[in-house]
Amino acid sequence: xxxxxxxxxxxxxxxxxxxxxxxxxxxxxxxxxxxxxxxxxxxxxxxxxxxxxxxxxxxxxxxxxxxxxxxxxxxxxxxxxxxxxxxxxxxxxxxxxxxxxxxxxxxxxxxxxxxxxxxxxxxxxxxxxxxxxxxxxxxxxxxxxxxxxxxxxxxxxxxxxxxxxxxxxxxxxxxxxxxxxxxxxxxxxxxxxxxxxxxxxxxxxxxxxxxxxxxxxxxxxxxxxxxxxxxxxxxxxxxxxxxxxxxxxxxxxxxxxxxxxxxxx
Amino acid sequence: xxxxxxxxxxxxxxxxxxxxxxxxxxxxxxxxxxxxxxxxxxxxxxxxxxxxxxxxxxxxxxxxxxxxxxxxxxxxxxxxxxxxxxxxxxxxxxxxxxxxxxxxxxxxxxxxxxxxxxxxxxxxxxxxxxxxxxxxxxxxxxxxxxxxxxxxxxxxxxxxxxxxxxxxxxxxxxxxxxxxxxxxxxxxxxxxxxxxxxxxxxxxxxxxxxxxxxxxxxxxxxxxxxxx
Amino acid sequence: xxxxxxxxxxxxxxxxxxxxxxxxxxxxxxxxxxxxxxxxxxxxxxxxxxxxxxxxxxxxxxxxxxxxxxxxxxxxxxxxxxxxxxxxxxxxxxxxxxxxxxxxxxxxxxxxxxxxxxxxxxxxxxxxxxxxxxxxxxxxxxxxxxxxxxxxxxxxxxxxxxxxxxxxxxxxxxxxxxxxxxxxxxxxxxxxxxxxxxxxxxxxxxxxxxxxxxxxxxxxxxxxxxxx
Numbered sequence: 273x274x275x276x277x278x279x280x281x282x283x284x285x286x287x288x289x290x291x292x293x294x295x296x297x298x299x300x301x302x303x304x305x306x307x308x309x310x311x312x313x314x315x316x317x318x319x320x321x322x323x324x325x326x327x328x329x330x331x332x333x334x335x336x337x338x339x340x341x342x343x344x345x346x347x348x349x350x351x352x353x354x355x356x357x358x359x360x361x362x363x364x365x366x367x368x369x370x371x372x373x374x375x376x377x378x379x380x381x382x383x384x385x386x387x388x389x390x391x392x393x394x395x396x397x398x399x400x401x402x403x404x405x406x407x408x409x410x411x412x413x414x415x416x417x418x419x420x421x422x423x424x425x426x427x428x429x430x431x432x433x434x435x436x437x438x439x440x441x442x443x444x445x446x447x448x449x450x451x452x453x454x455x456x457x458x459x460x461x462x463x464x465x466x467x468x469x470x471x472x473x474x475x476x477x478x479x480x481x482x483x484x485x486x487x488x489x490x491x492x493x494x495x496x497x498x499x500x501x502x503x504x505x506x507x508x509x510x511x512x513x514x515x516x517x518x519x520x521x522x523x524x525x526x527x528x529x530x531x532x533x534x535x536x537x
Numbered sequence: 538x539x540x541x542x543x544x545x546x547x548x549x550x551x552x553x554x555x556x557x558x559x560x561x562x563x564x565x566x567x568x569x570x571x572x573x574x575x576x577x578x579x580x581x582x583x584x585x586x587x588x589x590x591x592x593x594x595x596x597x598x599x600x601x602x603x604x605x606x607x608x609x610x611x612x613x614x615x616x617x618x619x620x621x622x623x624x625x626x627x628x629x630x631x632x633x634x635x636x637x638x639x640x641x642x643x644x645x646x647x648x649x650x651x652x653x654x655x656x657x658x659x660x661x662x663x664x665x666x667x668x669x670x671x672x673x674x675x676x677x678x679x680x681x682x683x684x685x686x687x688x689x690x691x692x693x694x695x696x697x698x699x700x701x702x703x704x705x706x707x708x709x710x711x712x713x714x715x716x717x718x719x720x721x722x723x724x725x726x727x728x729x730x731x732x733x734x735x736x737x738x739x740x741x742x743x744x745x746x747x748x749x750x751x752x753x754x755x756x757x758x759x760x761x762x763x764x765x
Numbered sequence: 766x767x768x769x770x771x772x773x774x775x776x777x778x779x780x781x782x783x784x785x786x787x788x789x790x791x792x793x794x795x796x797x798x799x800x801x802x803x804x805x806x807x808x809x810x811x812x813x814x815x816x817x818x819x820x821x822x823x824x825x826x827x828x829x830x831x832x833x834x835x836x837x838x839x840x841x842x843x844x845x846x847x848x849x850x851x852x853x854x855x856x857x858x859x860x861x862x863x864x865x866x867x868x869x870x871x872x873x874x875x876x877x878x879x880x881x882x883x884x885x886x887x888x889x890x891x892x893x894x895x896x897x898x899x900x901x902x903x904x905x906x907x908x909x910x911x912x913x914x915x916x917x918x919x920x921x922x923x924x925x926x927x928x929x930x931x932x933x934x935x936x937x938x939x940x941x942x943x944x945x946x947x948x949x950x951x952x953x954x955x956x957x958x959x960x961x962x963x964x965x966x967x968x969x970x971x972x973x974x975x976x977x978x979x980x981x982x983x984x985x986x987x988x989x990x991x992x993x
Contacts, residue, residue: 375719375720377652377654379711379716380652381652381653382711382715383706383709383710383711384633384636384637384640384652384653384709385629386709386711387636387640387706387709388629388632388636389632390636390704390709391632391635391636391639392627392632394695394696394697395694395695395696397609398693398694398695398696399694400609401595401597401607401608401612401696402619402783403604403605403693403783404554404556404557404594404604404605404606404607404782404783405558405785405856405857406784406785406786406832406858407555407556407557407785407855407856407859408555408835408843408847409832409834409835411834412555412843412844412847413891413894413895415844415847415848419897419922420855420897420922421850423855423860423922423923424924425923425924425925425930425931426932428860428867428868428923428931429864429931429934430668430864431857431860431863431864432861432865432867432868432934433934434857434861434864435862435864435865435880435881436865436880543819544838546819546821547819547820547821547836547839548821548839548842549821550820550821550822550835550839551821551822551835551836551839551840551842551843552821552835552839552842552846554822554833554835555835555846556846557856560846564849568842568845568846568849591771591774591775592775592778593774593775593776593777593779593780593782594778594779594782606782606783607779607782607783608778610775611775611776611778611779614776614779614780614796615776615780615783618780618783618784618788618792618796619783
């Protein structure tokens, strides 16, 4: 299905809904529910929870959502009304155009989601090549008309962030030639076997014997996978705080991951 | 090869080698005093030579000019070495915003927000900081909203020569099954048609393809809109 | 040529192409996992090939490493290009080095190199030649390393009264996402970022002078953070 945006192995994203369209699309497409089977109250709750996760109330998001919620309530209530009392034709037409507008916006939103995924893909391909950017060598430096031309304080700041943020440490890492010894699927299966006995464990304790960062990432992905399946609860009291993992599933329910290969780094 | 040809070729290679941005062929033509067509021809030849010699670099046309860059095949070795230009990945919010700007440019923040249904302030700021989007002017209409467009850094990041090389937006319009799912979900069961108005009885929701289909671009169409 | 040879050759060309400082053959040997002798041999061969093909660039050994530069025969054109102002004002390496000195001054060359992750000798020399950076004293600690700072010419060119008028770093720091923290820790030392945040609170980012700090964007949220 075209809407399934494939995500890279590291693209672990918690479902943070970027607004009402996102949430609706999620509810409709991923859960494949008929919105009429969903209590509007549930949607409101879900959305309020999202708003809660934002640092402050974003009025625009909130009002946009109210509008959509109102439309849904209207659509829904019109369905509940007995047929014998038909709506005024104007009202019904208005209802349709509301509905169409909503549908149109959802489609547009979905279209740009797909376009964004394509852009990301193109960037990933282009990212395999690195441009030469070294400029003229010393012999020509004296000819450069104005050395700081067009460079302002903000460019200095940007350069600093670039210099400090995006570079791997200077050590020579051979991860790119070494196979990662474990896969997400293996670790997930392993955790399903171990966690019911342990019950509750910190992520740090769980991974302290691992030799490389990449293995830790694999463990992290495995925990996320289990979280997604509702087999563990994960809590973290503060940003960068201890991540506590609590087993909450039934090991018998576990179906091994299919098609998840070792992280290919 | 004539001496003149050789000299022009050498000049092109030398200039692109000392440049830190794509060099427009028109500029090279001016500096070398040959025609732009000749520059283009030389660059095409050179690129082909490097390819056939299995060089570790390539000469590419990107963002309106020519530049050297490492060959993708050498990526495993270069990855650990690159000194700058390794770009952090963008969040999905930023990517979606970027896609909207790329396809609808120039446009205002409010227009971006309208499409995404959320305030685009933050994502736009991120994109500006990354140099992928910049302000290009003011809307002549009421409000004089600031208008934004993608930059040449954006083109480079995507490996494009020009913005019209982007795949057409219509390619990304959701397939019929998605549209159907959305329609079904939004349709009033049992009352779906405008019963009485056009005789549609609204039974078979989901199969009811006759519903008034929306025009997603309503009110802001510019031709490359998704057709439904 | 065997496949392995070809791959090593490509890797050498690619690395030197994207480098903005001469690349020591020992480093390349490590990255490509061949011997330093083999690297030297490949470089000698490549240099010879470029010569016989009358390329506009050459591969030269300079300052302990290999680098591409324009061929002397093409000098008139390169000069025109540089004078035209279309070429780099400052190479990205030099600009980043300048930024590090500006925000972390006073500091030693070794500290600059530690932050940049590559040798900063060349870039520092360029900046000194241009009068943007100068020596301001000696580190009182062991080694008595020479310390560098930006000059008043630098402030003037940027239109600043004092160095603390540079935009603060913290405001612009992208926020944390768990994955970003993970990846940062991967880059740093494999483990530290995961061990929880013990005390990492983002304090001391920015203007803390002297110490090579970790990537500044750790641990600061502003909501629209890029996911890595």
